[in-house]
Amino acid sequence: MSYDYDVIVVGSGAGGGSVAYKLTKAGLKVALLDTGSAYNSDQFNRFELDAIRKLWWKPQWTTNFELNGGKSVDEINLGGGRVVGGGTTIFTAVAHRAPNENFDDWSNATGLKNENSEPFSYRDVESHYDRVEGETGVRKYTDWDLGVQRLKEGYSKLGIEIEAVNAYIDQNCDHNGCIFGCPTGSKKGSLLSYIIPGIYDGLTLYQNSFVEEVLIRKSSSGKPLEAYGVKYSNNGEIKQITAKIVIVSAGALQTPQLLLKSKIRELADYSGSSMRIGENMAVNTNTFVFGKFKETLNNWLIHPLSAHVTEFSLEKNGGFILEMSEIMDGPLGFSEVILDNDSRPMIGKELTNALKHYKNMAGVLIAIHDHNDGRIFIDEGGNVKYHKPVTGSDRDKFSRARKLVDEAFYAAGAEETYGAIYISHHPQGTCAAGEDRNKSVVDSNLESHDVGRLFACDASVFPSIIDANPSLTIYAMADILADYLAKRCGYLKPQ
Amino acid sequence: MVTMKENKDGAPFLLNKEDYELISDIAEAIVPSGDNPDEEPGSREVGTINYIDSVLLDAEDAEMKMLRDVLSAIRSETRRQGAVDFRELSAEKKHLLLNGLFDRGKTKDAYIFLRSLCLEGFYSDYHDPDYNGVTAWKLLEFGGPRISELDKDWSFLRIYSDSKEKV
Numbered sequence: 001m002s003y004d005y006d007v008i009v010v011g012s013g014a015g016g017g018s019v020a021y022k023l024t025k026a027g028l029k030v031a032l033l034d035t036g037s038a039y040n041s042d043q044f045n046r047f048e049l050d051a052i053r054k055l056w057w058k059p060q061w062t063t064n065f066e067l068n069g070g071k072s073v074d075e076i077n078l079g080g081g082r083v084v085g086g087g088t089t090i091f092t093a094v095a096h097r098a099p100n101e102n103f104d105d106w107s108n109a110t111g112l113k114n115e116n117s118e119p120f121s122y123r124d125v126e127s128h129y130d131r132v133e134g135e136t137g138v139r140k141y142t143d144w145d146l147g148v149q150r151l152k153e154g155y156s157k158l159g160i161e162i163e164a165v166n167a168y169i170d171q172n173c174d175h176n177g178c179i180f181g182c183p184t185g186s187k188k189g190s191l192l193s194y195i196i197p198g199i200y201d202g203l204t205l206y207q208n209s210f211v212e213e214v215l216i217r218k219s220s221s222g223k224p225l226e227a228y229g230v231k232y233s234n235n236g237e238i239k240q241i242t243a244k245i246v247i248v249s250a251g252a253l254q255t256p257q258l259l260l261k262s263k264i265r266e267l268a269d270y271s272g273s274s275m276r277i278g279e280n281m282a283v284n285t286n287t288f289v290f291g292k293f294k295e296t297l298n299n300w301l302i303h304p305l306s307a308h309v310t311e312f313s314l315e316k317n318g319g320f321i322l323e324m325s326e327i328m329d330g331p332l333g334f335s336e337v338i339l340d341n342d343s344r345p346m347i348g349k350e351l352t353n354a355l356k357h358y359k360n361m362a363g364v365l366i367a368i369h370d371h372n373d374g375r376i377f378i379d380e381g382g383n384v385k386y387h388k389p390v391t392g393s394d395r396d397k398f399s400r401a402r403k404l405v406d407e408a409f410y411a412a413g414a415e416e417t418y419g420a421i422y423i424s425h426h427p428q429g430t431c432a433a434g435e436d437r438n439k440s441v442v443d444s445n446l447e448s449h450d451v452g453r454l455f456a457c458d459a460s461v462f463p464s465i466i467d468a469n470p471s472l473t474i475y476a477m478a479d480i481l482a483d484y485l486a487k488r489c490g491y492l493k494p495q
Numbered sequence: 496m497v498t499m500k501e502n503k504d505g506a507p508f509l510l511n512k513e514d515y516e517l518i519s520d521i522a523e524a525i526v527p528s529g530d531n532p533d534e535e536p537g538s539r540e541v542g543t544i545n546y547i548d549s550v551l552l553d554a555e556d557a558e559m560k561m562l563r564d565v566l567s568a569i570r571s572e573t574r575r576q577g578a579v580d581f582r583e584l585s586a587e588k589k590h591l592l593l594n595g596l597f598d599r600g601k602t603k604d605a606y607i608f609l610r611s612l613c614l615e616g617f618y619s620d621y622h623d624p625d626y627n628g629v630t631a632w633k634l635l636e637f638g639g640p641r642i643s644e645l646d647k648d649w650s651f652l653r654i655y656s657d658s659k660e661k662v
Contacts, residue, residue, distance in 0.1 A: 046642045049619035053651070061607070065600030072600040176640055183641065301639045331635050332618040336611060344594050345610055347525045348586065352537070355618065358635050383557075 001228070001242075005031045005204075006492060007485070008230055008243040010211045010258065012036075013086020014474035015458040016249030017190030018132070021198035022482035028492060030203050031241060033232055035210040038084035038191065044181030048330035051180035055083040055090050060253070062374075062386045074390035076285055077423040080251050083181070084207060087251070088189030088471055090179050091425060092305040093167040094323070095138045097129050098466035098473050101314060109372075109463040110434020113444040115484070120444070125476050132475040136168035136188045143175060145302035147325030147362030150293065154412025155309065158404070162307045165323070166472075168193070175302045179329045209234045214246055214262040216451055223452035225267055245453045245491050247481070252281070252427035252460040256376050257384055259431065259441075264450055272438035273449035280432050280439075281374030282465035283388055283424035287398060288337060289405045290327060290363045291414035292354075299327045299362050312401070313467040319369035320401040321467065327363040331355055337420040345421070354418065362414075364405045368397040372429045372464055390422060426470050428459035439463075445489070446481050453491055457481050507548045508653050514566060519544035520582045521569070522613040524589040533628060541630055542623030543616030549652040550612065558608060565605035568596060620647065624658035 006028040009020040020032040036055070044051070060078045065071060081087040100122040106112045107119035114124040142164045144152070152162050172186035185192060199205055211232045219226035229242035248255050256278035268274040304326040312318030328334040335355055340346045346354060374388030402419070409417050433456075434440035437449050446461055448454040457478050459470045466473055485492055507515050522538035529535025538544070551559070572592050573581050584592065596606035615621070620632040632638065649655040 046645055047647045049615060049621075050648065061604050063604070065603065068600065070600045072598050072603055075603065174640070298639060300637070300642075331631060331637055332614060335614045335618045342594075344597050345607065347593060347610070348527060348590055352526060352529070352535075355631075355635055358637065 003243050004229070004241045005029045005243040007031070007245050007247065008033065008241060009247045009249055010230060011086060011248065011250035011254065011458065012084045012190060012195055012205070013081065013249060013251060013458065014088050014190055014471045015478045016247065017085060017088070017194045017198075018475050019247060019249065019457050019478040019482050020203055021194035022479070023485060024198045024201050024203040026482070026486035028486070030198075031206060031243065032195065032198070032203055033206040033209045033211055033230065034084045034086070035208070036081070036083035037207050038195075038205065039181060041181075041183055041185040044177065044183045046177050046180060046330070048180060048332045052332075055081060055181060057082045060384075060386060062388045064387060064389050066385075067387055067389060074422060076283060076388050076390065077421055078253060078283070078386060078427060079423065079425050080253055080427075084195065084205070085189045085191035087425065089181055089191055091471070092178055092303065093169050093187050093189065093471075094165045094305050094469040095133065095136065095168050095472040096166055096468040098468045099314065102464070102466040102468075106463040110432050110440040111436040112434045112440075112463055115488075125473070125480065128476040128479040129472065132472065132479055136193045136475065137170050138166050138168050138472070139170070140164045141167040141169055141303065141306045143173065143303065144306055145175070145299060145325065146295070146297045147299040147302070147327075148307045150295075150297070150362060150412040151324050151364065151408060152307070154408035154410070154414075157411040158407055160309055160311070160408070162309050162324070165306055165308050167303075167306075169303065173303055177329070178303045206232070206234070211250070211258060212238070212261065214248065214258065214451075214454060215240060215242070216262060216264070216267055216454070219452055223450065225450060226452040227454035245455060245485070247455040247457050249456070249458045249478075251458050252430045253376060253386075255456055255458055255460040256430040257378070260378050264448070268450035271450055273441055276432065276439065276441045278376040278430050280372040280429040280463075281376060281386075281388055281427060282370050282372040282429050283374065284367045284426040284428075284465065285370045285388075285390060285394055286365055286367045286423050286425070288326065288363050288365055288420035289402060289409070290334075290338065290361050290418045290420065291409035291412070292357050292416045292418070293360050293362065293414050296359050297362055298359055299325055300329055304329060305365065313369065315369045318400060319397045321367045322401065322405060323365040323367065325362045326365045327358070327361045331358050334358060334361070337423065339419045339421060343419060362409075364408075366398060366401040366405065367426070368394055368401070369465060369467055370394050376430055426459070428462040428465065428470060431456045431460035432463045433461040434463050445484055446477070455481065509551045510548050515544060515548065517566060517569065517581055518547055518609075521593070521609065522547070522616060524586070524593065525610060525613040526617045535634060536629050538613060538617050540628060541617060541621060541626055543613055543621065545623050545654050546616035546621045546652065547612045549654045550615070552653055561605040561608050565596060565602060565609050568602050568605075621649070624655055
């Protein structure tokens, strides 16, 4: 059979953009599809509503009340990028390596192995971290605004030192407008670091192309099934392209949905691994604490999340990370998330009074070490559903973190603090990698257990939660996959 | 009484008269004006309801169902409180009613959707095409480079594209 491409990559975020580039550089013919559009830096602006409409998926809420007999319980707002470059175009570019312990947890969770069939460990990803940090220009982001400086003073009084984050943002950052797309090109996400250079080397980008289905057929060798292309929609038309391999990198929320819609479970006769698609979800559940100061901070005129406290990140040490200073970059986002003292979304005079002091606010993001007890599934009506409970253990962590953050805010001179809803932009684990077929969807080479020539490469493959912002680890896993596909994988070797 | 903004055919773009008035009252409860509406406008002054009416033209079926469900729940609860109309309720009772929607599992996400629409129709800096007063960004002193002189493109809203046709 002749194919349109050697490789099709679905999704252009940290995983898809980088693996597409690296395979192009290896001399392969690669197509990269994304449901979003590509934008030049000068097309990004601070019109918050416009950015939300163009660059973000519509927010999805969990429906945890279904697990509680219909009674109201905590829900989580799940968000992600719907733009070429994915989350790396709209998120804050914080780039930290996961701790060693997380990789030990990975191999324990699913039997994930390295290329020598040994348990996967930090050693196996370390050189890949080195490489992607160099490629994306990761540096210490020490440009701190007034909000961070006040919080530094507050934490110091508690005996806690905050540190600058690492970020893939260069010195051209003018501190203004990050989560609506970087207007200066200083944020070196997937688009600038990989996709544009890839296009110059022959990578074909399909924008505004929503992949409806992975094309799967019976195989004459190897696994009983194999992928051979994708069906996608573009401007109302349904089209298809074929390739020797398909890599799905649509993110931990979208990748399992695509695999489920491609009927892998039915085709694989409901194998143990196919039943794991969409299971095992963790999200690093987040919330915010906002502190109101008398001083005008104008905290929106800065790159958010430029400092953090990580000494409590591992579960044994508390299980939470604190990042600052984040007030959602615009008043609309702030108004959407802020809660009243009864933990309900704020309305009325209380809301308008809080917003009048938006210029006086600083914010701390709390991200916890949750567990892989969530799931994404498609119900009988064809609706995508998300279950991700906020457990007692999660609430304990939030409670400890909130107490610490409140103390720091008041020590820094804040007059009042406010809570926020639960959100997450870090879903992971929904197509876990490993050798135990009853606990994983893809193997240690990130190839589907059930469908040959089908790979996954985004945070969905993480076997268990990591205690760091995920994009750097996604880049590193994509680097591992690119090495494997370019150098060792039989599918792409010349016949 | 809220004055209904009219499209060129003399009616809201999508909502019927009853829903238009109810959502307008709800938006006012969520984002009220201050003691001096000229200096501290709320959703009524800037025309949040018209933003909602326009933006719902692009709503998905599931979103319209959520909207219908939550409006139905609000009407039921209003009647249960002995009032004919949501606007007859006191501010405190309005808040209790809206908070009650959040507290119930089945109405939580529909209420959040409605609240989001009301917030978008104000804190995005939305205002009706013929409104020349203070808007959210000025009220909040939300400004700075790339913000203060930003020319926002509202043409994705029918109320704006229609108003250009009228001119």
